[in-house]
Amino acid sequence: MERKIAWEKYSQEEMDKVFTFAEDYRQFLSHGKTERECVKLAVAEAKAHGYEDLNDVIAAGKTLKAGDKVYSVCMGKTLAMFQIGEEPLENGMNIVGAHIDSPRIDLKQNPLYEDNDMAMFDTHYYGGIKKYQWVALPLALYGVVAKKDGTTVDIAIGDDHGDPVFGISDLLPHLAREQMAKTAAKIIEGEDLNLLIGSIPVKGEEKEAVKKNILAILKEKYDIEEDDFISAELEVVPAGAARDYGFDRSMIMGYGHDDRVCAYPSYKAMFELESVKRTAVCLLVDKEEIGSVGATGMTSFYFENTVAEVINACGDYSDIKVRRALNNSRMLSSDVSAGFDPNYPSVMEKNNSAFLGKGLTFNKYTGSGGKSGSNDANAEYVALVRKIMDDADVTWQTAELGKVDVGGGGTIAYLMAKYGMNVIDSGVPVLSMHAPWEIISKADLYEALKGYIAFLNA
Numbered sequence: 001m002e003r004k005i006a007w008e009k010y011s012q013e014e015m016d017k018v019f020t021f022a023e024d025y026r027q028f029l030s031h032g033k034t035e036r037e038c039v040k041l042a043v044a045e046a047k048a049h050g051y052e053d054l055n056d057v058i059a060a061g062k063t064l065k066a067g068d069k070v071y072s073v074c075m076g077k078t079l080a081m082f083q084i085g086e087e088p089l090e091n092g093m094n095i096v097g098a099h100i101d102s103p104r105i106d107l108k109q110n111p112l113y114e115d116n117d118m119a120m121f122d123t124h125y126y127g128g129i130k131k132y133q134w135v136a137l138p139l140a141l142y143g144v145v146a147k148k149d150g151t152t153v154d155i156a157i158g159d160d161h162g163d164p165v166f167g168i169s170d171l172l173p174h175l176a177r178e179q180m181a182k183t184a185a186k187i188i189e190g191e192d193l194n195l196l197i198g199s200i201p202v203k204g205e206e207k208e209a210v211k212k213n214i215l216a217i218l219k220e221k222y223d224i225e226e227d228d229f230i231s232a233e234l235e236v237v238p239a240g241a242a243r244d245y246g247f248d249r250s251m252i253m254g255y256g257h258d259d260r261v262c263a264y265p266s267y268k269a270m271f272e273l274e275s276v277k278r279t280a281v282c283l284l285v286d287k288e289e290i291g292s293v294g295a296t297g298m299t300s301f302y303f304e305n306t307v308a309e310v311i312n313a314c315g316d317y318s319d320i321k322v323r324r325a326l327n328n329s330r331m332l333s334s335d336v337s338a339g340f341d342p343n344y345p346s347v348m349e350k351n352n353s354a355f356l357g358k359g360l361t362f363n364k365y366t367g368s369g370g371k372s373g374s375n376d377a378n379a380e381y382v383a384l385v386r387k388i389m390d391d392a393d394v395t396w397q398t399a400e401l402g403k404v405d406v407g408g409g410g411t412i413a414y415l416m417a418k419y420g421m422n423v424i425d426s427g428v429p430v431l432s433m434h435a436p437w438e439i440i441s442k443a444d445l446y447e448a449l450k451g452y453i454a455f456l457n458a
Contacts, residue, residue, distance in 0.1 A: 003355075003358045003359065003395070003396070003397040004358070004395065005357045005358055005395075005443075006357055006358060006359045006395040006443040006444070006446075006447055007250070007357055007443050009393075009395065010443075017446070018442055018443060018446040019249075019442065021268075021442075021445065021446055021449060022252060022442035022445055022446070025252070025261070025264050025265075025445060026241075026242045026243075026244070026252055026254065028041060028260070028264050029242040029252070029254045029255070029256060029257070029260055029261075029264075030159075030241035030242045030254065032100075032256070032260060033140065033142050033159070033235075033237045033255065033256065034104075034142045034143065034235050034237065035077045035078075035100045035101045035286045035296075036076050036077055036142075036143070036144065037142065037156075038100040038260060038263065038284065039073060039076055039077060039078070039079050039100070039284070042079055042081075042263075042267050042284065043071060043073065043079065045267070045268075045271070046069075046071050046081055046267070046270075049069070049270075049271045050069050051069040051070060051071045051081060052068075052069065052070050052071070053070070053071060053072075053073075054070045054071060054072040054082075054306070054309060054310065054313070055072070057070055057313055058309065058313060062313065063313065063314065063315045064084050064310065064313045064314045064315075065084060065314075066084050066085060066086045066275070067083070067084060067275060068083075068084045069081070069082065069083045069084070069270075070082050070084075070310065070313075072306045072309070074295065074296050074300075074302045075295060075296050077100075077101075077286040077296040078283075078284065078285050078286050078296040078297075078302060079100075079267075079282075079283075079284045080281065080282070080283050080284075080302075080303060080306050081267060081270050081281065081282040081283075082279060082280070082281050082310055083270060083273055083276055083279065083280045083281075084279050084310075084314065085275075085276045085277050085278045085279040085280065086275065086276070086277050087277050087278055087279075088314075088316070088321075089279050089307070089310065089311050089314060089321065089325045090311075090320075090321040090324040090325050090328065091278065091324075091325075091328055092278060092324075092325060092327075092328030092329040092330065092421070093278060093279045093280070093281045093307075093325060093329040093330075094276075094278050094279070094280050094281065094329070094330055094331075094455060094456050094457075094458060095281040095282075095283060095329055095330070095331040095332070095416070095421075096266040096269065096281070096282050096283070096331070096332045096334050096452050096455065096456065097266070097281075097282070097283035097284070097285065097298075097331060097332070097333055097334060097412060097416065098259050098260075098262040098263035098266045098283075098284055098285075098333075098334035098335060098427075099259045099263070099284070099285050099286065099287075099288035099289070099292075099298075099335070099411075099412060100259065100260060100263050100284045100285070100286065101126075101127070101286045101287055101288060101289050101290075102127070102237075102255070102256040102258060102259070102260065102289065103125075103126060103127035103128060103129045103258075103289055103434045104125070104126050104127065104129075104235050104236060104237050105123045105124075105125045105126065105129075105134060105139075105193055105195075105235070105236040105237075106123060106124050106125070106126050106233075106234065106235055106236070107121050107122070107123055107124075107143075107195075107229065107232070107234040107235075107236070108121075108122045108123060108124050109229065109230050109232075110122070110229065110230070111123065111229055111234075112211060112214065112215070112226060112229065113211065114208045114209075114210050114211040117199065117201065117209075117210055118196060118198070118199050118210060119196075119197050119198040119199065119210045119211050119213075119214045120194045120195060120196060120197065121166075121194065121195040121197055121236075122194055123193050123194065123195060123236060124190070125190055125193060126235075126289065126290060127289030127290055127434070128289065128434055129434055130184065130434070130435065131185075131187075131188040131189070131190060131193060132184060132187045132188045133435050133436055134168060134188075134193060134436060135167075135168045135169065135170040135188055135193075136167065136168070136169070136170040137167060137168070137238060137239075137436055138158070138165040138166075138167060138238070138239040138240065139158065139165060139166045139167050139168070139195065139236050139237065139238060139239055140156075140157060140158025140159050140163075140165060140166070140236070140237055140238070140239035140240075141155055141156075141157045141158055141166060141234060141235070141236060142155060142156050142157075142234070142235050142237060143155050143232060143233045143234035143235050144232065144233055144234075145222070145224050145228050145229070145231070145232040145234070146228075146231040146232065147224075147228055147231070148228075148231075153222050153223065153224060153228075155222070155234060158239040159239055159240070159241070163239075165239045166195050166196065166197055166236070166239075167195070167196055168192075168193055168194065168195060168196070169196060170188075195236060197214060198210055198213065198214045198217075200213050201213060202216065237255055237256075238255040238436040238437060241254075242254025242255070245439055249442075250357070250441060250442055250443070251356070251439050251440060251441050251442065252439070252440055252442060252445075253437050253438070253439050254437065254438065255436055255437060255438070256438075257336065257428070257430050257433075257438040257439070257440050258335075258336045258430055258433055258434060258438060259288065259334070259335050259336055259427070261336060261427070261428045261430070261440050261445060261448075262334035262335055262336060262427040262428055262448060263284050263334065264445075265334075265445060265448040265449035265452055266282050266284070266334045266452055267282045267284065268449060269282070269449055269452035269453045269456055270282045270456065272453045273453070273456055273457065276456065276457060278458075279310075280456040280457075283303060285297060285298050285303075285412060288335075288411070288412055292412055292415055298412040298415040298416070299415060304322070304326065304419075307322055307325055307326060308322045311325060323419075326419035326420070326421060327419055327420040327421060328421070329419070329421040329422075330381070330384075330421060330422045330423075330455075330458075331413075331416050331421055331422065331423040331424075332385075332423075332424060332425075332426045332451075332452065332455055333375070333411050333412055333413035333416065333423055333424065333425045333426065334426060334427050334448075334452070335411040335412070335413075335425055335426075335427045336427045336428055336429070336430045336433065337354040337361040337363060337399050337401065337425075337427055337428070337429045337430070338353075338354065338399075338401050338402060338429070338430065338433055339353075339354050339355065339356050339429030339430055339431045339433075339439075339440075340353040340354065340355050340356075340429075341431055347402050347403055347406045347407070348402055348403065349400070349402075349403050349404075352398065352399055352400045353399050353400070354397055354399035354429035355397065355429065356429050356431065356439075356440070356441040356444060357441045357443050357444065358395065358397045358429075358444070359394065359395030359396045359397055359443070359444055359447040359451075360389070360394060360395070360396045360397070360426055360427070360428070360444065360447045360448045360450075360451040361396070361397050361398065361399050361426065361427055361428065361429055361444075362382070362385065362396060362397070362398050362399075362424055362425065362426050363398070363399055363400065363401065363424070363425035363426070363427075364376060364377045364382060364398065364424065364425075365377070365400075366400075366401055366408065366409055366410055366411055366413070366425055367408050367409075367410060368407060368408025368409070369404070369405060369408065372408070373408075373410050373414065374410070374413075374414065375411075375413035375414040375417045375423055375424070375425070377413075377422065377423060377424035377425075378422055381422035381424060382424060384422075385424060385426075385455070388454050388455055388458045389451055389454065391454070392450060392451070392453075392454035393450075394447055394450045394451040394454060395443075395447045396447065396451065399429070411425050413425050426448075426451065427448065428440050428441075428444045428445055428448050429441070429444055
């Protein structure tokens with residue numbers, strides 16, 4: 001079924017809304033380079049829109065009622081937002097859920113070393129990257145350093161005007177004959193993704209003089225000792241702001257569209273709600289790119305525990321009501337789709353591909369090969385979602401992640417479906433997915449916002 005291009009339906013007034021929302025998102029993407037930064041930005045906006053910290057509500061013994069808005073943060077990297085509905089929570093929630101981690105390069109626990117008068121950071125990449133794409137780029141460093149005295153030091157170097165940047169050097173083509181004969185997977189090895197960070201030695205030092213100079217700078221500027229790296233979480237990401245893309249500025253190129261292009265309209269949609277019948281929820285989680293593991297990933301009990309706390313704060317707790325609330329919920333697993341790329345048509349099947357500019361994309365199933373690892377949404381639920389989108393004049397499309405035997409991927413959908421709730425993947429098509437710089441359409445971003453608002457209100 002041929003889907004229309006969203007741009008064709010916009011009046012000038014709505015076109016202005018598309019570009020205004022896209023500019024706000026571009027700013028968010030430029031500043032939200034890590035999951036921690038995304039949570040900080042979202043929480044600040046949530047507070048400004050009347051959301052209370054669930055921990056404060058619990059501590060005060062406050063009873064939640066319809067219309068109340070609360071949020072909960074897990075370890076600074078996962079966020080859940082609730083607007084209490086008129087119906088009891090056991091009737092189910094309407095949930096939009098995205099992930100806010102993105103492929104990147106992390107520092108190892110003992111990263112700092114010197115090699116031939118150059119100071120280096122040793123790294124371990126995170127998520128599915130093409131390693132060769134990360135060399136010869138300006139890179140920034142973000143994260144936290146936790147010290148033994150209980151204090152933490154925030155690190156953000158490479159994006160402010162005047163900041164230095166870092167990088168991973170590449171081999172000059174004049175000497176790369178053997179390198180160029182390797183497969184793409186082997187051109188750059190994981191252990192070769194070493195970050196160059198300095199080259200001035202401490203005068204008079206005979207051993208590791210450059211490393212000692214870097215340590216002196218870190219001590220002076222951040223009060224960090226070498227041992228503090230052991231309890232640090234430091235992420236290497238592309239330096240620079242997201243940019244408008246194309247002569248017509250119809251697209252955005254930036255780092256981390258996967259999956260912040262879905263996370264942003266997901267939480268912004270919460271601020272557009274008035275009263276809701278079913279409790280509306282936005283869930284932004286960590287660790288999806290490495291299997292949704294750990295305390296801040298979707299495999300943890302964080303969300304289930306938080307729902308239990310919310311029901312308890314509503315004054316009518318029981319274990320069976322928690323189970324019913326989860327089982328009776330509906331969810332849009334807000335994750336990106338692979339956009340059809342004219343440069344690589346052979347891996348896509350056009351009748352079941354997502355196209356930039358044709359709106360919010362629904363993936364009934366993801367997985368790989370024979371739908372391995374997918375959620376595969378129920379037909380009746382797909383029909384309900386179709387009606388919600390059409391009634392709200394949302395431009396939408398359906399897709400698979402490439403041809404059947406070419407590849408595949410997964411989302412958090414199957415992990416939420418384990419509760420018995422209806423879940424379907426929905427998100428924005430992306431070009432150059434998992435590259436340091438990805439591309440999305442502003443129209444698709446705007447249609448995602450409209451779609452998420454409609455769903456939360458349903």
